Amino acid sequence: MLKILLAPLFFLGKMIANGISSVGELCCILWFTVRQLPYVFRTWGLVLKQMVAIGVSSMPLLFVTSIFTGMVATVQASFQFRGLVADKWVGTAACKMVLIELGPLLTALVLAGRVGSALAAEIASMREKEELDAHEVLGLDPYRYLAMPRFVAFMSMVPCLTVISNCLALIGGWIVAVLALDISSYTFYTGMQYLFNPMDLFGGTIKSFVFGVIIFLIGWLHGINAAPGARGVGLATKDAVVSCCLMILILDLATDAILFQ
């Protein structure tokens, strides 16, 4: 009887212990990777390859999601405020929503699904095929040749993609405003400028930098800890996406609280 009553407590305790252990592992991965940053110029070719894989290859998907995000934001702003406030506020609301929240958040969530999962699957598969051991045996530190180039690529490409995504979303918003909501380009543009604060753009970019780092860390963590076999790779990929999305949402709230007080 006592055992049954204590079961939830044990479960909770195990979850907390696992959480603490994962945070510790993430800190170790971050430290081992950051320690390799001085070698970034020696491995520039690998960094560039990852930048293309993470950044350039994600553009088509991001193009579609960003344009539609901007359109939806503008339509919603118009739907909520029209008749209550002047039309220019639609542009203001869309711009604020996109720069502060939707741009960085949706870009990070899309990248978590696309490249975070790919990172976990790639590393899990390399581990399965003993490629990580082969690096070690050849005296090549996997953190220098595999982790650090990906870390730099994530750290730099996620903010870049976020800025591009913001621009595309605003273009999408402008298109829908002019074509469907009968708002003139001038009114929409004036609204975007109104109440614009450079901190909106800066804060959003800082957030995307944090998201880039966390997508890399979680993808790598699940990759190197993957269970053997095809099932292990599948589970690692799924867990990486779920953890990334969860952490992005939590960190979004945390960074908002710090940056936009």
Place this chain on the structure above:
Amino acid sequence: MPNVKIDPNDIMIQLRGLQKAFGAQTVLADVNLNIRRGETMVIIGQSGGGKSVILKHMIGLLQPDGGEVVVDGVTISTPKFFDTRTIRKKMGMLFQSGALFDSMDTGENIAFALREHHPELSEKQVQEVVTEKLKLINLVPEFRSKMPSELSGGMRKRVALARAIALSPEILLYDEPTTGLDPITSDVINDLILDMQSKLGVTSVVVTHDMVSAFKVADRIAMLYKGRIIEVGTVDEIKNTTNPFVKQFITGKRKINPEDTAN
């Protein structure tokens, strides 16, 4: 059997009382083995018996729970004094799957470690070494542009061997080099193992359960059974052993012959 002069007192790798467990499962109970400089030692034993675990201890991929691993006079099983990079430059390893880097072509696979460890080499020199290593494994230089996915199992192992010898190691570790290969390709790999010994003078440790391969390449054979080395001897000594477990293994019998146990 290879014909290379080996000094019985010149020990290259020493395993002293090696112990390793994964969770509750004890894989290595007490492994003691001396491997002489220049010899080819073949470790035989059942699948899942811990042969690959021994290899991983020799190259420092695993740390033992107890005992010592001494390579060329350096105790590598004590992390405090373990200079991973230096000791690993002396060693090469051929993995069971080849473990080629999928994103690189054959030439890049061989050149990768070379470029990183010898930045003083020009690109021309690096390519010369790649050609030389490909020739050593009887592959034409044109192979350098092939991607690992385009190679057959035997080819992958040969390229992996070329990569393992790229840094001119003194010790070569082979993890199941003939597993999954047809008998003819297996024989090609066996010949390459012998070539590496005769041409490069390397000390080789081969882990296998392929007895044809073991008898062909070995100077000495060690049998791992239940986490211990139960017999070490030359090919002839192993063939004529009285140990029932070794006899059972080399003859591939499901059950031990009762007459052997009685002896």
